[in-house]
Amino acid sequence: MRIGVLTAGGDCPGLNAVIRSVVHRALTGHGDEVIGFEDGFAGLLDGRFRKLDLEAVSGILARGGTILGSSRLERARLQEACEDAKDHSKDYGIDVLIPIGGEGTLTAARMLSDAGLPVVGVPKTIDNDISSTDRTFGFDTAVGVATEAIDRLKTTAESHQRVMVVEVMGRHAGWIALESGMAGGAHAICLPERPFDPADLCTMVEERFSRGKKFAVICVAEGAHPAPGSMDYGKGAIDQFGHERFQGIGTALARELEHRLGKEARPVILGHVQRGGTPTAYDRVLATRFGWHAVEAAHRGDFGRMTALRGTDITMVPLADAITELKTVPGWRMDEAESVF
Amino acid sequence: MRIGVLTAGGDCPGLNAVIRSVVHRALTGHGDEVIGFEDGFAGLLDGRFRKLDLEAVSGILARGGTILGSSRLERARLQEACEDAKDHSKDYGIDVLIPIGGEGTLTAARMLSDAGLPVVGVPKTIDNDISSTDRTFGFDTAVGVATEAIDRLKTTAESHQRVMVVEVMGRHAGWIALESGMAGGAHAICLPERPFDPADLCTMVEERFSRGKKFAVICVAEGAHPAPGSMDYGKGAIDQFGHERFQGIGTALARELEHRLGKEARPVILGHVQRGGTPTAYDRVLATRFGWHAVEAAHRGDFGRMTALRGTDITMVPLADAITELKTVPGWRMDEAESVF
Amino acid sequence: MRIGVLTAGGDCPGLNAVIRSVVHRALTGHGDEVIGFEDGFAGLLDGRFRKLDLEAVSGILARGGTILGSSRLERARLQEACEDAKDHSKDYGIDVLIPIGGEGTLTAARMLSDAGLPVVGVPKTIDNDISSTDRTFGFDTAVGVATEAIDRLKTTAESHQRVMVVEVMGRHAGWIALESGMAGGAHAICLPERPFDPADLCTMVEERFSRGKKFAVICVAEGAHPAPGSMDYGKGAIDQFGHERFQGIGTALARELEHRLGKEARPVILGHVQRGGTPTAYDRVLATRFGWHAVEAAHRGDFGRMTALRGTDITMVPLADAITELKTVPGWRMDEAESVF
Amino acid sequence: MRIGVLTAGGDCPGLNAVIRSVVHRALTGHGDEVIGFEDGFAGLLDGRFRKLDLEAVSGILARGGTILGSSRLERARLQEACEDAKDHSKDYGIDVLIPIGGEGTLTAARMLSDAGLPVVGVPKTIDNDISSTDRTFGFDTAVGVATEAIDRLKTTAESHQRVMVVEVMGRHAGWIALESGMAGGAHAICLPERPFDPADLCTMVEERFSRGKKFAVICVAEGAHPAPGSMDYGKGAIDQFGHERFQGIGTALARELEHRLGKEARPVILGHVQRGGTPTAYDRVLATRFGWHAVEAAHRGDFGRMTALRGTDITMVPLADAITELKTVPGWRMDEAESVF
Incomplete structure (x- = not known):
């Protein structure tokens, strides 16, 4: 299998841990090939990518930032970009795309998926505000x-x-x-x-x-x-x-x-x-598990969904669920906090 | 309400955060009184305790160890101790006892509860091996x-x-x-x-x-x-x-x-x-929530149970469930880990 | 001997380590008595002070801030304050005053000294800009x-x-x-x-x-x-x-x-x-040594001077030397830094 | 100028900071060329080395360990090794060798120097026991x-x-x-x-x-x-x-x-x-300054000496002075410590 991976949106501790985990699981567990697109969707559209082997991800687990670079995609260009992206994915021989990103990235991922591209998403936000997952990596570090x-x-x-x-x-x-x-x-x-x-x-x-x-x-x-x-x-x-x-x-x-x-x-x-900076142990574990499960989902053909933490398990949830609603702090969590000052 | 609190078993980052949270919630939320027994069940049996007001728990949130001290209870003396403990609780006018501890402490808590003492447990172990809760505080720090x-x-x-x-x-x-x-x-x-x-x-x-x-x-x-x-x-x-x-x-x-x-x-x-030492933010939050919910459970009369994390919620589970079986690492978690070396 | 100690000026990690060290050395090394004035010179002028025994300084070595509180003295009131301070020191039976502070505090210390009060200064600034000492505590933490x-x-x-x-x-x-x-x-x-x-x-x-x-x-x-x-x-x-x-x-x-x-x-x-916050090991050691040497200087009658680091030694330098000139970064240190970008 | 650099002896936080500093100063300050020998003197003897440019030392400042690897040289082989090393240095066109190491390495450095090889040493030990320098990098981290x-x-x-x-x-x-x-x-x-x-x-x-x-x-x-x-x-x-x-x-x-x-x-x-692990800020600064001054010494022709911290200055001291005597803790430093328990 040929897997494409990219990181998009704001910097978030744990991105490198996901990339490393995807590469390790894909290569040593399945004999796959992994390529990384540079600077998020921009690299996919412009054809800037590189092959990721074990050496390429050596020593990055504890490092903040993303070795692939990132960029924000303008909403206006999203529709157009998605069509291009789909074509490009074919050109590069990508069997599945694993975009790691926040709400904007997952929206794009869903559009790509709807357009027929095999996509497995990995949610990312230090704000912890993505629905359908108990927590996101980066949040614990922040x-x-x-x-x-x-x-x-x-x-x-x-x-x-x-x-x-x-x-x-x-x-x-x-x-x-x-x-x-x-x-x-x-x-x-x-x-x-x-x-x-x-x-x-x-x-x-x-x-x-x-x-x-x-x-x-x-x-x-x-x-x-x-x-x-x-x-x-x-x-x-x-x-x-x-x-x-x-x-x-x-x-x-x-x-x-x-x-x-x-x-x-x-x-x-x-x-x-x-x-910025090195992720906490919690975030490194969560990010590593997300990467592992994304590869497994790809091999099961479980597309159009993203990894999510539910209790102690990693599950797959529809991309659609993740992006419909922001996960805000419920009133009772605030009440809890307010009475312990 | 008069609440008794004690910490028993091995040291664990977050114990002080629970104590502080119990005191804050009980005093400012309910107008309760809280007394702390010294050195675990030993203090309960020997009548060593002190009143805990806001000043007593000021500045302890981030501090490791336990301001109440701790001790291990010998299994052999457990039955006898439990009977004494029940009597003593009455002597001290305790309406509810909140023991914070590991498997041994929760076993004692259950015996006390079976003997008729109102008990709300708070699980504690750096080993994360207590059933019925997704995680325990102290583990993240370790x-x-x-x-x-x-x-x-x-x-x-x-x-x-x-x-x-x-x-x-x-x-x-x-x-x-x-x-x-x-x-x-x-x-x-x-x-x-x-x-x-x-x-x-x-x-x-x-x-x-x-x-x-x-x-x-x-x-x-x-x-x-x-x-x-x-x-x-x-x-x-x-x-x-x-x-x-x-x-x-x-x-x-x-x-x-x-x-x-x-x-x-x-x-x-x-x-x-x-x-030892200062707990991580994760453990401080979890410990604080456990303390808050233990006080709420006490006021609901929800005895014989302990606080537990399930997903993002704090729930109450029977003490019996917590102590019947050790929570060990399942095989698939090891498989996950092994393929990302 | 009866030693008065106070902390003045901005917060600086290591202040508590000096206080603790002064108390330990004075009490266990010399059988002295130590009193701490609250909120800097304000406590000296208003007669707010408390006795400091070993228990009072227990557990403060690693804690940021100052258990004595601090305040800034207005320059305009300095002259007047100094005269009052001298009188008050006599009233309280102080044999020596150990003010811990920055340039303003050391200036006041010098005025007090010139007016005849036995003073041993301890320099403090996170900015490291006090002359006559290689480094000041707090700087390493910052x-x-x-x-x-x-x-x-x-x-x-x-x-x-x-x-x-x-x-x-x-x-x-x-x-x-x-x-x-x-x-x-x-x-x-x-x-x-x-x-x-x-x-x-x-x-x-x-x-x-x-x-x-x-x-x-x-x-x-x-x-x-x-x-x-x-x-x-x-x-x-x-x-x-x-x-x-x-x-x-x-x-x-x-x-x-x-x-x-x-x-x-x-x-x-x-x-x-x-x-703010816990001082680094370096700052704790330097602060502890400053406190120790300040007490020794007091017992030698080495007044009108302050502790200073020179190489690996703690020496005493005239207060006058400390406050005449700000220690700024020399050009060659900047050159050094600039060529290693 | 062609500068050879190597790291020998036990791991020590700050080694990479010295290497980076040597490369930056030599390349951008003097237009030199720098080669790094692998695994200490072993790389020099076996001809294993690589060119170090700015890219090679990018991102290593905060990283523990040494990108060049290290090894311990057996005393018995020292004499023989030194002669070989001198020959090899000529073969590789090295104008000056900068060995970074502890007492054993500096002894070898001195023998090389006595044999006519231009050498500038950089002392390294987490134990802080090298004479002639106030402190060594790595110690603060330890x-x-x-x-x-x-x-x-x-x-x-x-x-x-x-x-x-x-x-x-x-x-x-x-x-x-x-x-x-x-x-x-x-x-x-x-x-x-x-x-x-x-x-x-x-x-x-x-x-x-x-x-x-x-x-x-x-x-x-x-x-x-x-x-x-x-x-x-x-x-x-x-x-x-x-x-x-x-x-x-x-x-x-x-x-x-x-x-x-x-x-x-x-x-x-x-x-x-x-x-192991990332060096403290103190050690990074000291290591960086040592590297800078080693290059300057090389350009001044100040051979047979090593960098040393004296107060706030970096000076050069004869290699002979560094290795004659271990710097142990003097009695008065122990007295100081013992009275502040």
């Missing part, structure tokens, strides 16, 4: 990086009697904020799923100071937004859903709290460090 | 520590053209070896669940050397054992199951390989570093 | 945090063919940028000591892209500034030294490079995570 | 790994009221034990430089238990030895210096303490994890 940052910020906040506002990734779903906030013991967590009111945050901070805990750490997802009109010292733009959006909510919130409380409040924007 | 060690050993093995044998924890179940071996990219994994043949390991090493990869790392659970009679340079004792057991299998295997291969082979025994 | 961030950013930069601009601490001296840039393998380093020209950075990036290395990481101290007038897409304020200053040089530089190069350039501002 | 292990062991010792005996590297000099013991807050440190008496250790442990600190961690260098005859429960061999030597002093000492104290005492042997 949460780990954010938690370590919160651990560090707590000691500095405490020494200086300060409020620290940590902005973590999560534009549409607040999983990273939820879990790093819980793990780091943040005193409040603001998610895109539930508008926050700065007044509540002030109440929390003052209650802490009144019982001698003269600092607070607030963990904010980049997509978090205040209840419309609840910010006194700044004004955001109202988006299509009626949400008030601030460019840089961490900074806006720190300023708001400083004004209201008359105490020092400092923003820390973690940014891209959350998506 | 795997992380072992994986980092394997990462480090690989570079030194490679520089010196050596075989390194890393012995990790896991007397009866090989989960730590399985996942740290996969995550670290070990070239072979030996588990208690499947006797190994040193001849196979030699074949693997020589195959690697022959294609220029002049080193190998083998990850061995402490409970792994060779196929009886397969070790040429050492002799173990045959146990009740017909397994040949070596005291220090890592050291015995390194010696065996060195003799057979005529290459340097060195054992590294990771030991207790795997069960 | 460099470690920044280096880990650069390690992570490199993989994400590489996967996306991006320029990443990492802003690290260092307002007046570029030590953190120099050493984390070298350790992380940044492709350019911008320090306060040498104005940079964005044109040079563009040349470097394009040279890299032209030989197939399609990413770059630039490490910028927060106090770095461009050669006046060299930024095309932004305008800073000219300060008293004729330097063009930007609020947020990392963000300004990323924008400049993106415009000039037509490539994605992203800023990452590490901020306060650099000064 | 201390960091050992300290993290002690941090972890403390929580598990505390939870179980145990004595933990941690054996770290250091056969002839106790630097790793000294600094990791101080940094980890071990309660006793045993070094090769000063025979220990188990009775003293028991006194310390019992004193701790009597004041409620019911655990202890003892840090032991592998080369530590008891005062002759002071061990009751084991007997070592007397070496040429009259020292009683045990194979595995950590294990022997744990057994001794368990017998004497009637408390659980467990050994942990850290082993090879201390010398």
